Amino acid sequence: MDLTDRQTQLADAALRIVARSGLGALSFRAVASEDDCSLGSVQKAFPSKQRMVAAAFTRLRDTSAPLPPGEPGRPNLRQWLVDLFIGVLPLDEARRAAHRQGEVFAQVALVDPDIAAAIAESDARLRGLIASLVARGRAEGEIPAWVDPDTAAWAVWALAGGVASQLTYDPELEDEVRTRLDTAIGALLGVASID
DSSP states (O other): OOOOHHHHHHHHHHHHHHHHHOGGGOOHHHHHHHHTSOHHHHHHHOSSHHHHHHHHHHHHHHHHSOOOSSSTTOSOHHHHHHHHHHTTSSOSHHHHHHHHHHHHHHHHHTTOHHHHHHHHHHHHHHHHHHHHHHHHHHHTTSSOTTSOHHHHHHHHHHHHHHHHHHHHHSOOOHHHHHHHHHHHHHHHHTOOOOO
């Protein structure tokens, strides 16, 4: 979902409300108050509350799931993926808060097609990036030729989601998670440990 600068500003205000008071507190009026603007300006930016909520989710993903610095997939894809997921897994309070917000949006997506579409679009974009990096890794000899890029991207994405879920109720130290994630991603990509 592409957002204008104004929509981005209002979506950030919506996220602050969700973080502070939950999704139930989110309304055009609450966002106007949070952003210190008129109700009409919020209504002009978003045709519906659902679109505003979808924009807030898009901003959550964009701000809480930054790509690791440098060229994607470098110095090697396995390490880059580990770094990507360590950056977003709920391993400290800030990342746990972002994960909780994401889970709230996921629950709403069960009954809201706009939120479901925003989540699906975001997931597809990241899986597409991972698949393209796996394809590049295959072409460069880093990843075995038998590894299917789309399947590997789907599996790595599913692994990260499962690990995130487990960490919400069974926290572990980041170094332990990094080691396990490295081994699991290596297995999915068909590459041995670099240690």
